[in-house]
Amino acid sequence: MNNSNKKADWGTSYGELVWKEFTKGKLNVVCLVFIIMLFIVAVLSPFIANDKPYFIVIDGLLYFPLFKELKATDYSVFLASLAGITQLLLIRRNRRKLDPSLRGSALLRQVTVIAGVLLLGIILIHVLIPHRLDAEDYKTMITSGKAEKALFAPIPYGYARTDLQNRELPPSPEHWLGTDDVGSDVLCRLIHGSRISLSVGFVAVGISTIIGIFIGAILGYFGGRVDFFGMRIVEIMMAIPTFFLIITIVAFFPRSLFNIMFIIGITSWTGDACFIRAEFYKLRKQDFVQAAKSLGLPLKSILFRHMLPNGVTPVLVNATFGIAGAIFIEAALSFLGFGVAPPTPSWGQMLSLGVSTTGRFLWWLTLFPGLAIFFTVLAYNLVGEALRDAIDPRLRQ
Amino acid sequence: MTELLNIEGLTTQFYTEKGIVKAVQDVSFSIKKGETFALVGESGCGKSVTALSIMRLIPDPPGKIVNGKISFNGQDLLGLKEKEMRAIRGNNISMIFQEPMTSLNPVYTIGDQIAEAIMLHQKKDIEASWREAVDVLRRVGIADPDQRVYEYPFQMSGGMRQRVMIAMGISSRPDLLIADEPTTALDVTMQAQILDLLDEIQKEYGMSVLIITHNLGIVAERADNVAVMYASRIAEMADANSLFKNPLHPYTVGLLNSIPKLGEEKQRLMAIPGNVPNPLRFPSGCRFHPRCPICNNDSRCMATEPQLEEKEPGHMVACWKV
Numbered sequence: 061m062n063n064s065n066k067k068a069d070w071g072t073s074y075g076e077l078v079w080k081e082f083t084k085g086k087l088n089v090v091c092l093v094f095i096i097m098l099f100i101v102a103v104l105s106p107f108i109a110n111d112k113p114y115f116i117v118i119d120g121l122l123y124f125p126l127f128k129e130l131k132a133t134d135y136s137v138f139l140a141s142l143a144g145i146t147q148l149l150l151i152r153r154n155r156r157k158l159d160p161s162l163r164g165s166a167l168l169r170q171v172t173v174i175a176g177v178l179l180l181g182i183i184l185i186h187v188l189i190p191h192r193l194d195a196e197d198y199k200t201m202i203t204s205g206k207a208e209k210a211l212f213a214p215i216p217y218g219y220a221r222t223d224l225q226n227r228e229l230p231p232s233p234e235h236w237l238g239t240d241d242v243g244s245d246v247l248c249r250l251i252h253g254s255r256i257s258l259s260v261g262f263v264a265v266g267i268s269t270i271i272g273i274f275i276g277a278i279l280g281y282f283g284g285r286v287d288f289f290g291m292r293i294v295e296i297m298m299a300i301p302t303f304f305l306i307i308t309i310v311a312f313f314p315r316s317l318f319n320i321m322f323i324i325g326i327t328s329w330t331g332d333a334c335f336i337r338a339e340f341y342k343l344r345k346q347d348f349v350q351a352a353k354s355l356g357l358p359l360k361s362i363l364f365r366h367m368l369p370n371g372v373t374p375v376l377v378n379a380t381f382g383i384a385g386a387i388f389i390e391a392a393l394s395f396l397g398f399g400v401a402p403p404t405p406s407w408g409q410m411l412s413l414g415v416s417t418t419g420r421f422l423w424w425l426t427l428f429p430g431l432a433i434f435f436t437v438l439a440y441n442l443v444g445e446a447l448r449d450a451i452d453p454r455l456r457q
Numbered sequence: 458m459t460e461l462l463n464i465e466g467l468t469t470q471f472y473t474e475k476g477i478v479k480a481v482q483d484v485s486f487s488i489k490k491g492e493t494f495a496l497v498g499e500s501g502c503g504k505s506v507t508a509l510s511i512m513r514l515i516p517d518p519p520g521k522i523v524n525g526k527i528s529f530n531g532q533d534l535l536g537l538k539e540k541e542m543r544a545i546r547g548n549n550i551s552m553i554f555q556e557p558m559t560s561l562n563p564v565y566t567i568g569d570q571i572a573e574a575i576m577l578h579q580k581k582d583i584e585a586s587w588r589e590a591v592d593v594l595r596r597v598g599i600a601d602p603d604q605r606v607y608e609y610p611f612q613m614s615g616g617m618r619q620r621v622m623i624a625m626g627i628s629s630r631p632d633l634l635i636a637d638e639p640t641t642a643l644d645v646t647m648q649a650q651i652l653d654l655l656d657e658i659q660k661e662y663g664m665s666v667l668i669i670t671h672n673l674g675i676v677a678e679r680a681d682n683v684a685v686m687y688a689s690r691i692a693e694m695a696d697a698n699s700l701f702k703n704p705l706h707p708y709t710v711g712l713l714n715s716i717p718k719l720g721e722e723k724q725r726l727m728a729i730p731g732n733v734p735n736p737l738r739f740p741s742g743c744r745f746h747p748r749c750p751i752c753n754n755d756s757r758c759m760a761t762e763p764q765l766e767e768k769e770p771g772h773m774v775a776c777w778k779v
Binding site: 074284346347348361366 | 514542546551556559563573578625
């Protein structure tokens with residue numbers, strides 16, 4: 061126990077093995093980098109594309125309109141991603157340095173501390189940053205000489221800003237990817253839309269995975285009559301064309317982002333449930349599960365501590381495909397007009413603008429969001445496939 | 458010595474598509490405090506199902522304990538709720554399985570797994586549990602226990618894993634340890650070591666051991682009392698000495714004759730003719746009669762099932778011919 065100063069070799073972990081296998085393919089790494097970049101863009105989107113300057117000097121006074129205008133949700137996103145990165149690094153450090161007996165409690169402590177800091181930060185932001193509404197156009201302030209100096213974001217347009225003089229412009233040095241029917245910059249909306257798409261993907265898959273694991277675990281573990289009736293329900297769910305079910309449900313609820321995430325989540329858990337059921341069916345007869353039972357461990361420990369880690373890999377792989385699927389469904393819903401309400405940007409909704417307005421076909425409104433959807437979905441699918449191959453020991457040399 | 462476990466008329470059945478498998482039928486025996494009780498028999502005779510019935514770990518469905526009484530320390534185990542039973546499993550009654558290679562969870566370190574049981578049953582915090590796990594690993598003879606707690610099962614040999622299983626089993630000092638063929642999967646030198654270890658710990662902790670085996674060699678040396686099972690029933694039950702010196706049931710005689718002995722003239726080993734009967738269709742009457750050398754088509758053997766009777770003091774046999 062007193063060997064914390066001694067550098068121990070805990071061997072190569074399963075994660076490291078999978079990582080090694082995963083990085084063997086160049087395309088996998090490219091896709092992963094693409095996804096990570098998409099993440100960075102999504103998290104930092106207000107800093108990349110914003111019509112408010114980082115700072116502006118008016119009458120010798122310094123203002124920070126961009127920071128003042130950020131919403132609490134933006135700050136929550138920053139803090140959450142910061143916490144996520146810290147947590148990842150901490151887990152890595154724990155594995156390297158920490159006595160395994162303490163890893164569990166240390167992790168709990170770290171999570172608590174980070175969650176506490178996060179909560180405190182959000183509360184502070186709410187208290188300290190008043191939502192001062194500055195509806196002025198900062199760009200004209202520079203040209204009219206009202207302000208002396210300002211620093212704008214690389215893409216100095218707001219996603220909700222309308223500019224009717226510059227509507228439906230093709231790509232130009234000013235608007236790199238053109239403007240849409242109300243004069244908003246397409247690139248700016250694309251960047252902000254990545255947030256919507258990614259969060260829909262992750263939250264929807266999170267919901268569906270949790271439901272799927274829970275139902276699959278119960279069906280697979282208990283078997284017998286529970287399994288029989290449970291599987292019939294799962295099959296009924298599978299038989300219904302999900303997309304039309306989603307359209308039907310969406311029609312009854314207000315068009316909010318959360319509703320869409322939730323609806324995609326609760327309609328797409330069947331695959332996960334089947335995977336987990338099959339794994340648990342196999343696992344429940346294994347000796348270590350019997351041994352865990354004979355130790356008197358409670359059911360939740362047997363199911364989720366002892367069985368789940370041994371059977372979760374197919375679900376993890378399925379989740380990557382699920383994210384791609386959810387992004388796709390959201391785009392399709394938005395394209396059909398069932399998605400998030402404008403001016404909230406979403407890739408599918410932007411896609412639909414290309415054909416619906418004045419009868420002209422605005423190719424830049426179709427091509428760029430289409431490419432964004434295409435590459436994102438492709439990257440997720442390729443990563444999922446690579447992950448599946450990396451996890452499968454039979455393919456390992 | 459007082460009685461620790463008393464089983465009366467235990468009957469466990471499995472309801473399969475082909476019919477009802479009577480895996481254990483009308484089995485009665487009792488284990489005293491501190492003794493080693495051996496349950497001997499061929500594969501499929503119901504030894505393991507008896508053990509699982511005691512733990513109430515029969516998969517239901519398809520299995521079910523249809524009859525009988527199991528009292529442990531005066532407590533009726535079959536009448537307990539699942540939650541109460543969980544508090545007994547691993548705490549008062551522990552079990553060691555046959556296959557050490559697969560009985561440990563591959564995704565956790567052995568320290569994790571031992572500590573989880575200690576935390577659960579002894580209500581200790583995580584650090585105390587890990588210290589206790591190191592102690593118990595040292596107790597079962599694992600070298601460098603404070604390093605080994607951090608190892609994963611795949612980093613250990615079969616014998617060491619069985620030691621770990623024993624460590625898990627004894628971590629909460631149970632009153633009864635059920636060892637289901639604890640050495641079958643190990644090589645011969647390891648077998649002796651593991652059995653010696655079990656013996657030592659049993660003496661030290663004063664616990665009872667129910668050892669399930671098909672290896673009569675183990676039984677002869679270590680058991681106090683022995684029950685021989687054949688086709689879901691107990692055929693003969695006695696203290697180890699009288700069973701080996703004076704086996705009464707023809708099946709026991711056959712089993713003992715089929716063991717090669719040192720220093721004997723080389724000749725073909727005596728085998729019991731025939732096969733273990735299909736548990737779906739046991740023979741009528743005495744279940745052993747189609748294979749029995751002394752039955753001689755006796756109508757009583759073929760028609761009615763013999764009951765376990767005390768033929769000699771402390772020596773119970775179920776046979777019409779004895």
